[in-house]
Amino acid sequence: MSSEKAVGKIAIVGSGLVGSSWATIFASSGYKVQMYDISEKQLQTALTLVEKNLRKLDEHGLQRGNISADAALLNVSTTTSLEEVMKGAIYVQESALEDVNFRIEFYKKLDSITEPNTILASSTSTIPASKFTEGLVNRERCLIVHPVNPPLFLPLTEIVPAPWTSQETIDKAAKIMESIKQKPVKLKKEVLGFAVNRLQFALLAEAWRLVADDVIGVNDVDLVMSAGLGPRYAFNGPCETVHLNAFGVRDYFRRYGSGATTVLNDMGIVPDFTDESVIQKFETELEPKMSSSNIREYQAEREVKLVEMAKLKKAMNL
Amino acid sequence: MSSEKAVGKIAIVGSGLVGSSWATIFASSGYKVQMYDISEKQLQTALTLVEKNLRKLDEHGLQRGNISADAALLNVSTTTSLEEVMKGAIYVQESALEDVNFRIEFYKKLDSITEPNTILASSTSTIPASKFTEGLVNRERCLIVHPVNPPLFLPLTEIVPAPWTSQETIDKAAKIMESIKQKPVKLKKEVLGFAVNRLQFALLAEAWRLVADDVIGVNDVDLVMSAGLGPRYAFNGPCETVHLNAFGVRDYFRRYGSGATTVLNDMGIVPDFTDESVIQKFETELEPKMSSSNIREYQAEREVKLVEMAKLKKAMNL
Numbered sequence: 070m071s072s073e074k075a076v077g078k079i080a081i082v083g084s085g086l087v088g089s090s091w092a093t094i095f096a097s098s099g100y101k102v103q104m105y106d107i108s109e110k111q112l113q114t115a116l117t118l119v120e121k122n123l124r125k126l127d128e129h130g131l132q133r134g135n136i137s138a139d140a141a142l143l144n145v146s147t148t149t150s151l152e153e154v155m156k157g158a159i160y161v162q163e164s165a166l167e168d169v170n171f172r173i174e175f176y177k178k179l180d181s182i183t184e185p186n187t188i189l190a191s192s193t194s195t196i197p198a199s200k201f202t203e204g205l206v207n208r209e210r211c212l213i214v215h216p217v218n219p220p221l222f223l224p225l226t227e228i229v230p231a232p233w234t235s236q237e238t239i240d241k242a243a244k245i246m247e248s249i250k251q252k253p254v255k256l257k258k259e260v261l262g263f264a265v266n267r268l269q270f271a272l273l274a275e276a277w278r279l280v281a282d283d284v285i286g287v288n289d290v291d292l293v294m295s296a297g298l299g300p301r302y303a304f305n306g307p308c309e310t311v312h313l314n315a316f317g318v319r320d321y322f323r324r325y326g327s328g329a330t331t332v333l334n335d336m337g338i339v340p341d342f343t344d345e346s347v348i349q350k351f352e353t354e355l356e357p358k359m360s361s362s363n364i365r366e367y368q369a370e371r372e373v374k375l376v377e378m379a380k381l382k383k384a385m386n387l
Numbered sequence: 388m389s390s391e392k393a394v395g396k397i398a399i400v401g402s403g404l405v406g407s408s409w410a411t412i413f414a415s416s417g418y419k420v421q422m423y424d425i426s427e428k429q430l431q432t433a434l435t436l437v438e439k440n441l442r443k444l445d446e447h448g449l450q451r452g453n454i455s456a457d458a459a460l461l462n463v464s465t466t467t468s469l470e471e472v473m474k475g476a477i478y479v480q481e482s483a484l485e486d487v488n489f490r491i492e493f494y495k496k497l498d499s500i501t502e503p504n505t506i507l508a509s510s511t512s513t514i515p516a517s518k519f520t521e522g523l524v525n526r527e528r529c530l531i532v533h534p535v536n537p538p539l540f541l542p543l544t545e546i547v548p549a550p551w552t553s554q555e556t557i558d559k560a561a562k563i564m565e566s567i568k569q570k571p572v573k574l575k576k577e578v579l580g581f582a583v584n585r586l587q588f589a590l591l592a593e594a595w596r597l598v599a600d601d602v603i604g605v606n607d608v609d610l611v612m613s614a615g616l617g618p619r620y621a622f623n624g625p626c627e628t629v630h631l632n633a634f635g636v637r638d639y640f641r642r643y644g645s646g647a648t649t650v651l652n653d654m655g656i657v658p659d660f661t662d663e664s665v666i667q668k669f670e671t672e673l674e675p676k677m678s679s680s681n682i683r684e685y686q687a688e689r690e691v692k693l694v695e696m697a698k699l700k701k702a703m704n705l
Contacts, residue, residue, distance in 0.1 A: 225615030291624025297543030306609025317679025326660030361635025
């Protein structure tokens with residue numbers, strides 16, 4: 070951890086699960102972190118979670134910088150004053166309500182008190198920045214910086230500009246992400262769902278159709294991924310995968326492109342995800358093994374696996 | 388390895404990379420294996436590969452049964468006689484040319500010399516069994532048993548019946564797969580691309596469109612998967628993932644279903660995978676890091692990662 074990093078103050082606006090994860094990652098990298106929320110009680114909960122998170126990173130050797138949990142914790146403070154959290158912040162990571170009307174008002178406030186040069190980054194996965202930053206004075210410093218859950222163990226971060234976000238803002242945000250060992254990808258323009266959810270939904274749609282059409286069961290679709298395609302995707306994305314599944318990507322599309330088109334043309338329309346009969350099929354297979362009333366427990370089980378994966382990738386220098 | 392398993396003889400018909408992998412897995416599980424191919428030379432190459440594969444499994448503690456590589460090798464024989472390989476086989480795993488006309492003729496021959504009760508399983512990923520088994524006397528014993536590459540370290544296997552495949556054949560094939568520690572999923576009916584390639588192509592199509600539309604670069608699409616979605620998919624498929632990303636699958640679709648539909652409706656049409664300008668974008672990013680002239684080397688690198696993943700999952704009893 071170089072000492073100049075600690076010069077920067079990071080404002081964490083909204084201290085729920087996502088905000089607390091961000092606070093953890095920034096603090097673990099040696100930044101000064103201040104968390105803002107509307108109630109003291111919520112901030113105490115968040116602080117407890119950040120401490121737990123930092124100790125977890127220590128335990129598994131997955132700290133983002135060269136700073137211990139104890140030292141990192143000393144750099145984390147809280148406030149219920151929006152003015153205070155923004156003061157001196159080089160970067161604001163906002164993880165507040167996923168509601169466009171709330172955001173429009175909230176960003177007006179942020180805009181009115183932001184210092185020059187502060188970057189205003191939103192964690193939202195569903196609302197493009199253009200929907201709540203258009204009228205702002207400092208709109209060129211606003212953008213989306215969207216993590217994947219759980220951010221502590223999955224470093225991918227989407228950087229999505231609004232049409233008016235400056236290149237400087239995009240580049241600075243990416244550099245800050247790199248400084249905390251997140252892996253930023255820059256989208257060149259705004260699209261609905263960004264890249265993460267577009268890919269995820271494309272897959273989910275076909276999983277849904279296969280189940281709806283009685284081709285395969287829910288647990289078996291999951292097994293196709295976890296015992297087949299998934300372990301490859303943990304190391305190589307879809308482009309590298311086809312490149313490696315032939316003698317390069319050109320050879321792949323030459324040999325399998327028209328076959329892939331035929332299969333894609335055979336897929337059905339965009340699913341109606343409210344279809345009760347299909348939802349019941351999903352529930353019938355998923356609930357017995359992962360009851361939604363104990364979902365936190367199963368999320369914790371997933372996290373244990375992702376911790377091991379993160380350690381494996383770290384050991385492989387990936 | 389229970390000794391009764393070795394009673395069964397497995398016929399491996401076609402001894403290329405896929406056939407050799409099957410021979411390895413069956414031998415490592417303690418089965419008697421006989422490989423058939425048209426030339427002695429090819430069979431010697433295959434035998435060398437099977438030995439190398441078996442030693443690799445030993446080295447990493449990933450044997451499928453309790454039998455050493457040396458002992459397993461003693462159970463592997465070869466023949467250029469189709470009659471001989473079929474003799475006494477309880478199960479035939481055919482991994483021959485992916486050509487429908489070849490298959491139609493070849494299966495007529497297999498059909499004419501098969502013993503009663505032998506299962507005829509094809510490794511094909513692209514040709515449904517109905518296309519080359521319709522006219523056969525023993526067509527109820529024919530089906531697809533499709534592995535994922537590399538089969539030694541990715542256990543998923545699709546079992547895809549033709550409309551006339553008997554339930555007994557399907558169940559027996561699944562049991563045989565379980566006996567060699569493959570993870571079989573049974574498709575309830577024939578669909579183009581089966582499940583593996585339908586899911587893979589759904590993802591590939593959106594990756595292609597994002598690149599074609601200049602939303603994101605090729606390497607960044609791959610990073611979205613490898614540093615974001617992929618590590619989760621290595622443990623939890625798309626259905627479990629949405630179940631865990633909310634308070635169960637019903638809650639997920641209630642909260643995010645209509646948003647997902649909106650995003651899916653925003654995706655473009657089925658790509659034209661022959662579009663030279665897009666292929667060039669793929670090549671421009673992929674070739675410098677993985678030259679297609681050295682693709683075997685990069686496939687070997689991928690295998691090293693998948694070996695570590697297989698060891699991790701074994702250690703976690705997954």
